[in-house]
Amino acid sequence: MINGERLIFSFSKFAIMCDHLVIRSLTSRSFKVKNTIALLLCLLTGFHSFLYAQTDHPQPDQLPKDTLAPEKVAKLHEPASKKKPLAILPRIETEPCPFLKKFDKYQADCGTLFVKENPDEAHTLKKPARIVTIPIMILQPAGPVTGDPVVITGGGGPGSAIYLMDEYDDDPAMYYSGIETSTLQNGRPLILMEMRGSGLSIADLDCPAITDLEIDLLTTYPYKPDNKRVIKTITNCANRKKLLGVDANFYNTDYAVKDIDTLRQLLEFEKWHLLGISHGTRISLRYAEQYPQHTASLILDSIYPFEVDPYAELAEHSVQVFTQPFTLCDADPRCRLADGTASVTLFESFMAQIQQEPPTLNVDYYDESWTVGQKTVKVSPELVAYALFNNSYDSDAIFAFPQIIKDALNKDYAKLSALISETIDLQNYTWFSEGAYSSYACYEEIPFSNFALATENAKKYKLPYWDDLPAIKLDPQLCQIWNIKAAVNNIKNFDHEQLTLPVLILAGDLDPFTPSIWAIDFHAKLPMRNKTQHLRVWPLKSHNLVYEDKCVETVILSFLNDPEQTINNECAIQDMREVEFVKESIIDADTDDSQ
Template sequence: FAEPAGFDIECGYLTVPENRSDIENGRTVRLHVAIFHSDNPDKAADPVIYLEGGPGGDALETVPLIFASRFAPFAVDRDFIMIDQRGTGYSEPSLACPEMIDLRDDTIEMELTDEEALAFSLEALDECRARLAREGVDFSAYNSAENAADVNDLRLALGYDEWNLFGISYGTRLAQTIMRDYPEGLRGVILDSAYPLEVNLFTDTPANVDRALNTLFAGCAADEACAAAYPDLETVFWDTVALLETEAAPIQVFDLQNGETFDTFFDGDGLIGIVFQGLYSNEIIPVLPQLIYEASAGEFALVETLLSAFMLNSEYISLGMQFAVQCNEEAVFTEPGSPAAAAAAYPELENFFAGLTNLSEVTLDVCQDWGVDEAPAIENEAISSSVPTLVMAGEYDPITPPAWGEQVAANLDNSVFFLYPGV
């Protein structure tokens, strides 16, 4: 990866068993690790290790994009460690699914029905799964318990008595697993956008997305300038979704890596999707009312810019790792039919969720083919811990709502919960 200036960076690999319950099979994984050494002569002895979200997010590939703004402050007085979790980024084997990127590039200029788009996605996912299976990947070994053991093995290999965890989104679930299984190596924990072990992502997400959208609409209505510029934002949004579902709009998007331009189509579910994605970013949230109003007027320049950026982001995720983890830890605790019923409670979102392969009823069908084992009940139970923990949440978070952060904090003996308004 492109190294940020001003840091003494040490990179290497840690080799661990792929499946600690079947070590005799001899398969291993190599975890890519980078240590950003602080130049402070009085730096603390306990470093911070970052746990990426996803699951399946590539940590080190994103260093050139976000390190300076997000992580550099940690290195003022501590070493900062980043790891590509098993199956992700530069770690080996990679569970990335280039088949999905190829599908996107092959079909982006086609005007597909929802059914056709879903069928193509499922076919590409199955091609990825089949390829990884031929390569010998044991999908049951790509889970948070093994992931947590990897992190603890890294601590021991580097010789730290204690360190601090900093997890975001799925990284907070991983951090909680480490708090449960390896508390002896922890000085402190930061959970940013907490994901409790005991919740169900598949059945809770429709309500979480609806809450975030309503928070956006209410936030604009409560702000004098926003309300004046974009009145009745909620009605305009849903009217535009309905209009674009009736007739998709032709737009252009750009490959930010090679400059190639694609002619494609933008429908109502696309508008829901881009606002959903935008709610992850405090830089994008302030422009969402403008985006909605411009789309209602048939103007899509801002949509095109954001979609192009989101296309780039989609290349920093290992979907095979994501499905292995979620099939291991969510699907096995999910009653068939319950994700569809949860989405049906929000009729305006139901079609949007029906087209998602990773957050819907469809996911349960996909997981039938991934060959995962039944997870221990403990993987669906809240943790308790006395490790000092800061739990943070953003008001507009569309996937890990503030209530989840409060829920996690309430189960910890030594925690502080902080809500960031407006982000």
């Protein structure tokens, strides 16, 4: 166990009031202006129990009646010997997850990892630590523990959350369904944790106003980008976080790696397997690079290698979103057009049609009070393109796009309305932290990208309804707005030859965001490839394969049980049959065209 700093706990009347405000601010988006100002004063002066501690408690009768819960008031009367002990940093606090009242399949503990924002800086009582809290969940296997744990290293993005919550209706299967057999049914604990700065972590770098503005612009007809408003909104958010004392330079991959190993030490595991998805693969790779002795193996799903330049490739991959679904449709006799016309022409016709005569749809969404509401939207080509782009992470959605367009051309907008509803749904906002995106990307990606090439390609691949140039121009400004310093430790120069531990790389052949060529190139550089370092590229699959189907889980189980064996390939037979079907369909289509 790590021995951390000790902080002396206590409350003043002002401290308890501030703590009350902090809790209210975290649970309500409609926080009143006066209370927001009071909270700001609390945070600036440091009087709240997350960060500070003293020794003298006020008497309960001196406090407002609604300030403390009864159990907290009772604790004020406890004798000194029963007072809360001195706090230790870093530390974890867990308790049985609330969903266990209805769920008994596995034992689960939910809780928080408490670490210093800057783990390398010494603190004193006069200069106490700023604390970062990171939600964690620990699921125990059905039987005895017989293997090292598997830990999921944060969400994708960067800035996306695993979205650990402390309330569930019954079964939290969304967290384990894709790897249940390989972990909880085979003696391996499953551990989940957020990245600092994302999800329900505190400090929270989320900027909901940025997403609100983005959706507002997209749902206003005709669509007009407004970079001045976007930059102003981002700047306002960054300034608010700075006023709260947040230094975004401590929210990046290297500090996330420190958090992971801190948790390992506190849980007293010698080794564990790391499972990273999308940007989480970078965190897993960085951890293995720095802590190889504590890494049993890596499972890298939709790998995002350090050496790639995603900005230079962005526009080419974006175009794929709008062509790939229709190419697949043309290769499938069940989908392609009877007259042999390329189905992408339907998409082009629909986009031209709504440019001239935009349909007006009533779409469902969740409002700020988490109730279902309806929004009347005049649909622009840009909104349709944005909805398609956001759903291209899901292979099923990719295959559904042509039918959505066919229906819409026939004035049946039900499927299109549902697609747009998912795009503007306020419930999805907390899955992505705009500030965390900036802090991670400005540390490891943006300063090292070739923006001249990115600009050239954006102009080359620009579409009437999609233009990557505004984002390419905007993102370098994020680093100045947030005042983020770039990594100085060669983070982009990953040493593949030093990665000798077992590795399983999973990729989807339809993935436009972390294309399978990245996985193929990365695997080709590994020293133990095809021995203990394996690559599986799934046909007809897109991003995030772990939660796709049982075949993926069978391969993961085979790898975890024995990475030196040939990876179980039985379930891939159906996959290959599907590929052959598509290939044969393409040949048939070519033959038909030639005739």
